[in-house]
Amino acid sequence: MSIQLLHGARLFDGHRFHEQSGLLIENGKIIRLVEAGNDQGQSWPENTQIIDLQGGILAPGFIDAQVNGGGGVMLNDGPSAELMFTIAAGHRPYGTTSLLPTLITDTGAVTANAMAVAADAVAADKGVAGLHLEGPHLAPTKKGAHLAELMRPVAADDIKAMIATAEKIGTQKTGTEKTGCLVVTIAAEQITPDQVRELAEGGVIVSIGHSDCSYEEAMQRFDAGARGVTHLFNAMSQFGHRAPNLVGAALDHPAVWGGIIADGHHVEPAALRVALRAKRGEGRLFFVTDAMSLVGSGRDTFQLNGRTIQRIEGGYCPKLVLEDGKTLAGSDLDMASAIRYGMAKLDLSTEEALRMATSYPAAFLKLTDRGVLAPNKRADLVWLDDQCHVKATWIAGQGQNFDQNQDQAL
Known part of the structure; x- marks a missing residue:
């Protein structure tokens, strides 16, 4: 692969903006940031492809820790590496x-199948960074759109299988960099602190959710x-x-991270604004x-x-509901829309909104x-216009153009 120099856009490195700077990439990795003025008079290798982005924002590619489906398929349709690539x-x-890719509460066989294919999907390097199991260890009292009859406490065999999966996914890495992970959403009622400790020490990222627990139980x-x-x-x-x-426990505990669905339906913007100001640590x-x-x-x-989920137009973006017309069933949200919502409704600066889709989820997932633009990191990038609509993306240096008015090779 030739060396590429991307310049002409505002560069956001995952933490802050660099004005009039560029990014040098080769073989799917970032070589370095070219700071403003430092490219004058330099001679690049003769095979360097110089791409003038002519405006907009160049940022780390977005990272989404919870995606049930996309591209017309759900992970629950029948987990496979190919289906994960479609998502x-x-x-x-x-x-x-x-x-x-996130598996909603399902049978033991479907869950085991998802765990079996996850490592191969990560190794293929097509945008899959691991697996998120949202169930079956949830609280029936907080089932949401999940099937309560499939929910149950965590057992010893579950812990063994989760740790084995996390280890297998974790072998898909280069050097000391971690490139894949397993997240499990579990209700506090369905797992003991000792079991949490065992999973965490085994490399599994435990997230508490679909739970009716007390502050003390959560802490x-x-x-x-x-x-x-x-x-x-x-x-x-x-x-x-x-x-x-x-x-309260999630906002109060300094080590805890929290995903938020910023679509105007799942949470009122005032509540999210309060939570963003309250989160400590x-x-x-x-x-x-x-x-x-x-x-x-x-x-x-x-x-x-076996249940029909329908899209209802209205609000900032459409919402998805069960046949009762009330129960939310996931979202119709994409990450770029979440960023725009954060700036428009949650009083977020452009920098903070971008952090919440790049360096923050990367840190949570380890x-x-x-998640950042720095030497030796992956050249996973997104090019946005000034309103944060996507123009192009790169995965490990391989570009794909989504702007019909932009026809230069990436």
């Missing part, structure tokens, strides 16, 4: 270059190693002034889409566990090879 391809036009699991909460506010015990519950809130199969598909309905 990743469905989200790539919206700036996502790394995602965790015990966080102290034992649970790293985050799944879609903060949704399907969990709410904050009260005498019973802070799971929401090293842990941060970050964007997830919780997207279903309709993203990137052009369809309006799909089937989930994916040390991406």
Whole structure:
């Protein structure tokens, strides 16, 4: 692969902007940032492809830790590496270059199948960065769109299988950089602190969610190693002034990260603004889409566990509901839309909104090879216009153009 110099856009490195700077990449990796003025008079190797982006923003590719489907398919349709690639391809036009296909509560056989194929999907390097199991260890009282009859406590065999899967995914790495992970969403009621500790020490990222637990129960699991909460506010015990519950624990514990669905339907923007101001510690809130199969598909309905999920237009973006017309069933959100929502409705600066889709989820997932633009990191990139609509993306240096008015080779 030839060396590429990308310049002409504002460069966001995952933390801050660099004005009038460029990015030098080769063989799928970032060589270095070319700071403003430092490229004058330099002679690049004769095979260097110089690409003038002529405006916009060049940033790390977006990372989505919770994606149920996309491109017309759901992971629950029948987990396979090819199906995971279809989901990743469905989200790539919206700036996502790394995602965790997410399995909603299903049978033991389907869950085992998803775990079996995850490592191969990560190794193929087509935008899949691991696996997220959202169930079956959830609380029936906070089932959301999941099937309560399939929910159950964590058993010893489950822990063994999760650790084995995390280890297998974790072998897909180069040098000391971590490039894949396993996330499991588990209700506090369905797992003991000792079990949390065993999973965390075995390399599994534990996220508490779909839980009706108390503040004290949540803090015990966080102290034992649970790293985050799944879609903060949704399907969990709410904050009260005498019973802070799971929401309060997530905001109060300094080490805990939290995904948020910023679509205007799952959480009122005022609640998200309060949560963003309240979150303390090293842990941060970050964007997830919780997207279903309709993203990137052009369809309006799909089937989930034999139930019809329909898209209803309105608001900032459409919402997805069960046949009762009320119960939310994932989202129709893409990551670029979440960023725009954050700036428009959550008082976020462009920098913070971009961090919540890049360096923050990378830190939560411990994916040390991406999420920032720095030497030796992956050349996973997104090129945005000034309104944060996607023009092009790169995965490991391989570009794909999504702007019909832009025809230069990437």
